[in-house]
Amino acid sequence: MNKILITADRVITGPADQVIDDGAVLVDAGMITAVGTAAELDPSVDASASRLRCPGATVMPGLIDCHVHLAFDAGPDPISEVAQADPGELAAAMAGRAEQMLDAGVTTVRDLGDRDALAVRLRTSIESGTAAGPRILSATAPLTSRGGHCGFLGGEVTTDDDIRAQIARNAAAGADLIKVMASGGALTPSGPRMWESQFTPAQLRLIVEEAARHGLGVAAHAHGTDAIAHCVEAGVRTVEHCSWRTADSTVYDPEITRRMVENDIAVCRCVSGNWPLFLEKLGPERADAMVEVIRNMREAGVRFIAGTDAGVPGAGFGDYVGMLEFFASLGFKHTEILDMATTNSARAMGLTDTGALAPGLRADLIVVDGDPLTELDALRRIQHVFAAGRPTTN
Known part of the structure; x- marks a missing residue:
């Protein structure tokens, strides 16, 4: 599975009050390998990795x-x-x-x-x-x-x-x-x-x-x-x-x-x-x-x-x-x-490998249009879903 660098206006890492503006998440082989600002991660990820740019969106745990x-x-x-x-x-x-x-x-x-x-x-x-x-x-x-x-x-x-x-x-x-x-x-x-x-x-x-x-x-x-x-x-x-x-x-x-x-x-x-x-x-x-x-x-x-x-x-x-x-x-x-x-x-449920976005956790995450911290209806506007790193695009 190729590396995918996902960037968006914000990344909610979990708990929900932990937010990275202009954030990025790197997914590799079904796992999250890095989380940070796009300015930090983009230059450090090799050019062969796929880029998924999501302006106006939020990345958050599935x-x-x-x-x-x-x-x-x-x-x-x-x-x-x-x-x-x-x-x-x-x-x-x-x-x-x-x-x-x-x-x-x-x-x-x-x-x-x-x-x-x-x-x-x-x-x-x-x-x-x-x-x-x-x-x-x-x-x-x-x-x-x-x-x-x-x-x-x-x-x-x-x-x-x-x-x-x-x-x-x-x-x-x-x-x-x-x-x-x-x-x-x-x-x-x-x-x-x-x-x-x-x-x-x-x-x-x-x-x-x-x-x-x-x-x-x-x-x-x-x-x-x-x-x-x-x-x-x-x-x-x-x-x-x-x-x-x-x-x-x-x-x-x-x-x-x-x-x-x-x-x-x-x-x-x-x-x-x-x-x-x-x-x-x-x-x-x-x-x-x-x-x-x-x-x-x-x-x-x-x-x-x-x-x-x-x-x-x-x-x-x-x-x-x-x-x-x-x-x-x-x-x-x-x-x-x-x-x-x-x-x-x-x-x-006793799960220690999901529910948040951090290096070493399963790549269970979603990309939604908008900001669910201000509008729950943003969660209905699903753009991408990753389950154990497998992508689904709506």
Whole structure:
């Protein structure tokens, strides 16, 4: 792969308050080898290297989506679509969705539940260069109770031995992490309700301990206040949704939040680009309560990470930026939001080779028209995407 020197009006190196005006990034063999001003780097790079000059643009780390379901089609009945799909056809559809996310500037995704470890196979194809797409971290089949949330993906467990066996199967299939459905969910109306716990505190501790024995962290789907508390106590790495639901209302617990911050447990709120419609369907009272707990967690120091829940009904694969605009509507600063989409997400997933632009890191980066520090919509104007140094031009 030839060296490529990318120059632009600014380079956001990460965190987002670190900006080089008239900056440049040198990419060689899939890695970043130098970052600095164009005036410094251009004369030092040999003439045979390609030059990609991007006036009016920003170079920044590639976007990260910490919560997707590539096996789901974002339609009204993803359960039937996944459960009844031919494996080959489903794999092809997943590849198309992954490519769609790459075109939107997403260079890393965390797939939190699929069928037959198809995301692992797609991960291998992308890594080998036979398919185009973002880097994939796959959870394979999420652990759930019998008849529980997303049980159709094959991860139903009851006993401690079931839990150990399923984690071992996931690890053997190539899982990068373990996903547990600690509470019910709206996608599976026949199972426990969203606020109802699906596992005991002891079982959640076992899941975390057993996952660690295989070298894996745990992401926990948890809507209910009790489930969130049990997940924090168990030591999961991330809490997905974290909506603090009870049967009657929203009950936020500042003490659990304090322990979340103390133990460096990140929160993926899982917001699709279609969030205005979602808030409308919630109704003013529930929507206000949801917004209030997000603001309370932010004030307490919770580290938020970016996730769209792409694939579930109404959550498409092409509008990552809509999710970021939700947080802007709540008063989050653009630097916070960009860190959520890059450095914070990489850290939460245990990735030390991406999420920022520095020598020695993977060349996961995007070039956008304009300045996302002042206008998030600039992230929709993707000019170039580099995933592990492989270029894609929009």
